[in-house]
Amino acid sequence: MLLYDSGVSGNCYKVRLLFAHLGIGYERREVDVVDRSNRAQLLGAINPALRIPTLILDDGRALAESGAILFYFADGTEYLPDDxxxxxxxxxxxxxxxxxxxxxxxxxxxxxxxxxxxxxxxxxxxxxxxxxxxxxxxxxxxxxxxxxxxxxxxxxxxxxxxxxxxxxxxxxxxxxxxxxxxxxxxxxxxxxxxxxx
Amino acid sequence: MLLYDSGVSGNCYKVRLLFAHLGIGYERREVDVVDRSNRAQLLGAINPALRIPTLILDDGRALAESGAILFYFADGTEYLPDDxxxxxxxxxxxxxxxxxxxxxxxxxxxxxxxxxxxxxxxxxxxxxxxxxxxxxxxxxxxxxxxxxxxxxxxxxxxxxxxxxxxxxxxxxxxxxxxxxxxxxxxxxxxxxxxxxx
Incomplete structure (x- = not known):
């Protein structure tokens, strides 16, 4: 998987932290959080909100919003209840x-x-x-x-x-x-x- | 159920609209969205964010944030996919x-x-x-x-x-x-x- 990421972004860190708990491997691509002039070019086709984290799954589908990514990967693990x-x-x-x-x-x-x-x-x-x-x-x-x-x-x-x-x-x-x-x-x-x- | 509600709030309307689709009955209690001076008294014990909608379920448990309420009630219905x-x-x-x-x-x-x-x-x-x-x-x-x-x-x-x-x-x-x-x-x-x- 490929994570559009930023080392200083807490939103991206949420995903990195869950992936560390779960032992999930992925590539990171650093995105500038100050100069956003290339955001539309970089993310326009995969995330209408142009925010990071944006994740490309192994099958090429894109998923964005830290909360949605956390929920997706935690589902079925100890990090999200079944109830x-x-x-x-x-x-x-x-x-x-x-x-x-x-x-x-x-x-x-x-x-x-x-x-x-x-x-x-x-x-x-x-x-x-x-x-x-x-x-x-x-x-x-x-x-x-x-x-x-x-x-x-x-x-x-x-x-x-x-x-x-x-x-x-x-x-x-x-x-x-x-x-x-x-x-x-x-x-x-x-x-x-x-x-x- | 009891919905802490506001007629002009779109966040509350989301819940009312889903409940209308699902035919779910509930009581509404109108909350002032301009004068928030009584919010802590009204919602402090049930929703730390003091926002509406806040919903009291029939068993007395409280649930807040429009997105969380939508997800909870749509689960298992045609309004939320299983995938x-x-x-x-x-x-x-x-x-x-x-x-x-x-x-x-x-x-x-x-x-x-x-x-x-x-x-x-x-x-x-x-x-x-x-x-x-x-x-x-x-x-x-x-x-x-x-x-x-x-x-x-x-x-x-x-x-x-x-x-x-x-x-x-x-x-x-x-x-x-x-x-x-x-x-x-x-x-x-x-x-x-x-x-x-």
Missing amino acids: RFERAQVLQWLFFEQYSHEPYIAVARFWRHAGIEVPDSDREAKRRGGLAALQAMEGHLTGREFLLGERYTIADIALFAYTHVAPEGGFELEPYPAIRTWLGRVAAQPGHVPITA | RFERAQVLQWLFFEQYSHEPYIAVARFWRHAGIEVPDSDREAKRRGGLAALQAMEGHLTGREFLLGERYTIADIALFAYTHVAPEGGFELEPYPAIRTWLGRVAAQPGHVPITA
Whole structure:
């Protein structure tokens, strides 16, 4: 398989982390996340959203969106429950991550990485949204081992990706003990690889 | 079941539309989408993201995020394929909608509905993102009946919700003939209900 990838992208890291757990081999093609001028040429025919990760399966079919890729490959493995309601709960967290977490915490980190200057009001809006996401996670993880309870799933993989590097976007994790304990628990899973791997 | 709902919310409409197709009965509780001051009190214990739709199942368990609710109830019905790859494609479109479509097209409509004044630069950013989403859809729908090909699925339900009211946010659909034909095809499905139902 071929993964259109970026070493700094948490969205791509989710896929790399699941593949590491599952021992799935693949090629990586690095895509520029700052200069997007070649995106349409590179991805236009395979992913209308022009986002990465985009994955080309061995049979040539393309699949995109980190949450969809995680769900597809985790299906039938220990990383996705069989129970219909638990699967829906996993999806709830995957959508939470893409709507209420990533647009704030990942984008604030991206601005710093890429040296992009934005108005204070934009930075403040990202900060408010990111703090709300972290508070939601902290409340939920208090008294739970993982997002689904006792079981490590792709919900944890999806939320770990940008949460563990949140300080790179200015979100200190000191006020969130349940998140910090959970981050350690995720990083201790067999087959874990860091975002830099 | 009890649906924390809003009559103007396209995210809630997705759930109402699927339930109409499936003949599923439920109660609706209207939630204010402008004044969110009571959100934590109302939803804090059942949905950490404090978003609607949030659904209370008959057994008291809560499920949130429109995409997760759609997937849960469509599973095993004609509105979600059984094939593992096709299910992943459905999820790809559900994530596309929440990340690349709704934050632009729905938010621009919300600003108008709620009479919220924003800087021109914000309005322009929403416009650029919304046009990119519509162009992605137009390209994909050209030559296809539905997002998954010949089959009407929850991917169409999810994208129909805010696309068919996109003009309310200033996105005219005249330049998108494939989208317009598809909108008519979706609205002609048995059991279809309008957003105002």
